[in-house]
Amino acid sequence: MEWIRNLNDGKVEAILEDYEINVSRVIEWCCTGSPEANVDNIKLEYESYMEKFNNFTVSY
Numbered sequence: 001m002e003w004i005r006n007l008n009d010g011k012v013e014a015i016l017e018d019y020e021i022n023v024s025r026v027i028e029w030c031c032t033g034s035p036e037a038n039v040d041n042i043k044l045e046y047e048s049y050m051e052k053f054n055n056f057t058v059s060y
Contacts, residue, residue: 002053017053 004014014030016023033039 015053017049017051 002015002017004012006012012030014026016026027042027044030042031039
């Protein structure tokens with residue numbers, strides 16, 4: 001996973017770049033979300049793998 005962020009309108013946006021199985025697992029989890037989440041729909045956009053990211057950090 002490369003980055004994920006909460007948007008002001010309540011949506012969550014993420015860019016994922018990893019092995020297909022790992023990305024699929026994150027997408028599967030996003031379909032239900034955490035117990036506190038209310039998931040209405042998911043929009044996916046696929047792009048070519050670019051090996052652009054090499055780390056993940058958390059910032060607030």
